[in-house]
Structure formats: C-alpha cells, structure tokens
Amino acid sequence: MSDIDIRKIVQEELNNIAPEVDMATVDPAADLREAIDIDSMDFLNFVTALHHRLGINIPELDYPKLITMDGATQYLQSHLKPAKG
C-alpha cells in the first residue's frame, strides 16, 4: 500500500471523528489534538478504526507516534510492510 493510500485512510478516519474539518487544510506535522480538537476518547476511536481497517493493533505506548498525520502515516506504513532482515 502506498503512502498516499495510507494517508487517505488516516484522513478518512479522522474525518469520521471531526466531520467538519477539511483535512487537506490541516498541517500534516501538527499535533492532531490541537489541530482538530480531539480528546482521548476520539483518539481511542481513531486507533480502533485503524485496527479494524488495517489489522494493526497499535499499543498505547505507541500513541505518541501517531499524534500527527505524518507520524501516523509513517507508523502504519512501517507496520504494514513485512519485516525484512
């Protein structure tokens, strides 16, 4: 799956939480809690949706890595690829 596909999934799931936000206008390096006003329940729903969609079980310890759109995209990409050498 390409970075573009993954970013699209991330944006879609964030839009399910914050439907009024145009994700194209959100700085991909911005802290999502500030940028689109999400709380811990919203973030849990985001992580749950990603788990259902991509089969990646994101542990709580990794939450900080997904707090920006760039971070989330990178994290998911690296966990989708089969581990090499």
Add this chain to the structure above:
Amino acid sequence: MAEFRMPSLGADMEAGTLVEWLVKPGDLVKRGDIVAVVETQKGAIEIETFQAGRVEKILVALNTEVPVGTPLAEIRGDGEPAVVVPPAAPVPLAAPPLPPQAPSAPIRVPASGARILASPAARRLSEQSSIDLSTVKGSGPAGAIIYADVAQAGAAAPPAEKRKAQWLDLGAMRTAIAAAMTRSKREIPHYYLQDQVDVTGCEQWLTEKNAALAPDSRLLMGALAIKAVALAARRFPLFNGFYLDNRFSPSQAIHVGVAIAIRGGGLAAPALHDTDRCSLDDLMSHMRDLVQRTRAGRIRGSEISDPTITVSSLGERGVEALFGIIYPPQVAIVGIGKVVTRPWVIDGAIGPRSVVTITLSADHRVSDGHAGALFLAEIGKLLQEPDKL
C-alpha cells in the same frame, strides 16, 4: 390501558414535536423499546416506552407539537382485556388488505417488496443527506439499515459532499443550556470543594491492563473516575437524587450523567444507567456508545431525564480543576481535572506522581461541606484501588 405520554426531558422542556412513529396499532412493545422520535431543543430524542403491551391507538399525528404530558398513544398491558370489538368486525389476524392504489401513482417498493427496515437514526440521516434508503445495504439485525450504513453510503457517494455534524441544532442546544444553568444559579445555593488525588496507581493499572487488549476493549481513566463517583454516591446518598417541590428525594438507582462536549460548541450530560452496578468493561463500552450517539444527536429520552448526579471531565487537554454548575433538579456535580505530574511526598520522600484535582459542586439545601468533604475523600480512596472498581 396505559397512556404513552410526551415525556419531560429536563426541567426546561415544555413541549416537543412528534417527528416519527416506530410502531403502529397492533404492534407488541416491551419495556425499553424505542417507539417514537421527538424533536426537542436538545435535538431529536428517541423515546422508549416503560409499558409493555400492545399498541392500541396512536393519538398524535406526525409533526405535531404538544405539551409535556400529552398522551401520544394508548398501550394495552399484557394482562389487560382487549378492547371490546363488535363481533361483526373481528380483528383480522392477517394484515389487512392494502387500499387500492391509483395506477397513476405507484408506490415505489424496494426489490424485496417489503418495507425497508431501517433505524430511526438511519432514516433521519438519509433524509438529511438525501440518500435513497433503497440503495443502501443494511448491516443491522435482520438486514436493517443502521446509521453507519447510511453514513458510509454518504461518504462513498460521488462527488464527496462535505459532511457536517449538524444533526444537532446547536443554537437551540445553547438556549437549553442557558435556561438550565440560569435556573441553577438562581435556585441552587452551590458550595464548592476540591481535593487532589494521586492516580499514579490507576495509570499503572490501566497501562498494564490495556497492553494486553485490542483497542476495542481498552479502558480510559474517565471510566475509572465515573465508577468511583458512582460507588461513592452509594455510601453518600445526599449527593445522588433530585430536589423537587422544596424537598430532596435521594435516588436508589445511580445513573451518572456524563458531560459530553459536542463539536462546534454544545454540551449534553446523558445518563450511564446503573453506573454503580456496571463492570468497568461494560461501563467503558456503554460510555463509548453514549458519547458517539450523543455527538450524532441520537440520545434516548431516559438518558436525558434519568441522571441522578453528573460527572464533568475536561480530559487530558483541559485544565487542572473545573467547578461545575449543578444541572437541576440534581444536587451535585463532580469535576475531574486533567492528570498532571507533580512533586509529591510519599513516606517522607519527594517523588513525581500523577495527580488529578477532583471538585464537588453541591446543593447547600441538601448537604453541607462536611458531608461533601467525606464524599470527595471516598472518591479519592476508591481510586487508590482500581482493581476493585
């Protein structure tokens, strides 16, 4: 014969508009079934029946605004005799034949020929977003179309129309909040207390527990705090109940109202029913469901009218302490601040601990600061043993 009436969904509600019937005469209903949808200042509310039996008669037509207490339908209880029917016109066992239709105005039916099964929320969303229900595939019970199906169909529909979370009328909601809070400040002599609680143990317990769980089943600190408040309210009944007609009636049941912020500026505090008797896992899943439904404008009538005490938590990005305003006719609201790391003295040594400020706003007509302090201390004590919550 019982009458199903327009319920009062809060002290400030005088009338409601009936916008959807989910039952028709002859239908069997059981306690807790959603039978109608009523439009109020708080948005469209799904109304449950507390009377089991057969719907005998619908008394109010759609889109009629009626005062609180107006009978909307008649429901015959299980044991009650049937209404006397003239022998010449026995109640048909089979569905009555459809009235003949003018050939010039055919009714469009879905392929199966049956009425489309869809939840009220799904119907509302389909109307609002102009999505034809007959084009949506249902994933609910018996293939019924549920909200998520319509939402998905809407999201998939090209061109991707930007969806807005406007199933709720935030202007009307603000009016309702203003009315309730003004009344509270006018009538309720509040007193305020605050206490700091070390929740390091709760955090460790949550980290360990959640590490083994998929995101679906993970718990949040909020669930622990709400459960602790519910258990403390059991021991301190002066903070759980209603003040009506110049007297306080404690409530046996403990239904914690959870303050939920609505995107775009709104607030509702629907009940988590029987909070004290729910396991933490159940509490958490009920809470997730409640938050989701509230933000989508799908609260049930009993959730609006039942809270016996409220908990307000501003979450991790909030402030250290918040002092709530009591939602009448309740008599107490507990505020949970954000968890912060602070230097703390344990066994004579200073170390970093996770600390949360818990506040109580309570009604001086019912209790005093002394009882309030004990109530707050009990909440703090319960949070020291998260595995027992």
